[in-house]
Every structure is written in C-alpha cells, then in structure tokens.
Amino acid sequence: MIKVLFVCLGNICRSPLAEAIFNQKTEAMGLSGQFKSDSAGTSDFHIGELPDERTIRCAHLNGLKIEHRGRQVNRTDFRDFDYIIAMDEHILRNLNNLKVRHKFPEKEIFLMRDFVPGCEGLPVPDPYYGTEDGFYEVFRILDESIDCFLAKVKETHHLYA
Numbered sequence: 001m002i003k004v005l006f007v008c009l010g011n012i013c014r015s016p017l018a019e020a021i022f023n024q025k026t027e028a029m030g031l032s033g034q035f036k037s038d039s040a041g042t043s044d045f046h047i048g049e050l051p052d053e054r055t056i057r058c059a060h061l062n063g064l065k066i067e068h069r070g071r072q073v074n075r076t077d078f079r080d081f082d083y084i085i086a087m088d089e090h091i092l093r094n095l096n097n098l099k100v101r102h103k104f105p106e107k108e109i110f111l112m113r114d115f116v117p118g119c120e121g122l123p124v125p126d127p128y129y130g131t132e133d134g135f136y137e138v139f140r141i142l143d144e145s146i147d148c149f150l151a152k153v154k155e156t157h158h159l160y161a
C-alpha cells in the first residue's frame with residue numbers, strides 16, 4: 001500500500017480537495033486498492049471541521065464526494081506516509097522544520113506542482129481569503145498536478161492500469 005498525505009495550512013480548502021481528486025482518479029484507474037490517502041493542515045485552526053463550504057460546492061460540482069474532517073499534521077505522519085505533499089513553499093518549509101523536530105530529518109517532502117513540468121516551485125494558491133472563482137482555479141491546478149503525480153508514482157512503483 002502506497003500512502004499519500006496532502007498538506008495545506010487549514011486542511012479545509014486545498015488539501016481535502018486534493019485528497020478527493022486523488023481518490024477519484026485512483027478509483028477510475030482501478031488502483032484504489034494500492035493507495036491510502038489522507039490530508040492534514042500545518043495549523044490547528046480548523047481541527048474537526050468539515051471543509052469550507054466553497055470547497056464542498058466545488059467538489060460536488062465536479063462530481064466528487066468530500067467528507068474529510070480537519071486535522072493537524074502530527075509526528076506519526078512522517079513515519080507512516082510514503083509521499084507527503086505540500087501545497088506551497090510556506091507549507092513545505094514548515095514541514096521540513098517539523099520533520100527535524102519530530103526526528104525524521106531524512107524524510108523527503110514534496111511540493112505539489114513540482115510534479116508538473118514547467119510549474120516547478122509554483123504554489124497551489126491559497127483560496128481562503130479570495131472569491132469562489134479561486135476554488136475552481138485550485139481545482140484545475142490540482143487536477144493537473146495529481147495527473148502528473150500519479151504518472152510518476154505508477155512508473156516508480158510499476159503499477160499498471
């Protein structure tokens with residue numbers, strides 16, 4: 001089982017949407033049995049909460065179920081997940097500091113758009129303080145990024161579907 005964790009700040013916008021898109025794609029490929037996915041936030045702002053209502057609307061309009069409850073990244077995540085994927089550089093920096101503090105200094109943390117040729121280093125922009133349109137832009141970015149991530153993972157782990 002390949003374990004994938006998507007991480008943003010609040011765990012109510014970008015990362016739960018990433019998780020829902022990822023689950024839909026792996027199911028459609030007949031590979032859902034090969035993966036376990038989850039999402040988390042670096043902050044404790046929204047622990048236990050459902051995703052932002054704009055995230056839920058965006059997911060539903062794209063035919064995705066979304067039932068995640070907000071949680072904060074914790075020590076065991078660095079041990080348990082094969083791929084920990086940050087939504088932007090700020091989150092990446094936080095995770096790289098946290099992994100040292102939690103005694104997993106060797107753990108590689110990935111940046112979501114680094115999987116997309118030509119988009120290396122770019123953020124999945126935080127849509128929280130913006131308009132609802134921002135959520136549809138985030139969806140498009142995540143859809144593209146996760147396609148590229150899955151292509152890489154399938155190649156790395158010799159998954160055929």
Ligand code: 4NP
Nearest residue numbers: 008009010011012013014128
């Ligand atoms: P997310 O968006 O990190 O994509 O879940 C945010 C959600 C909440 C806040 C910031 C960003 N906040 O400041 O509460």
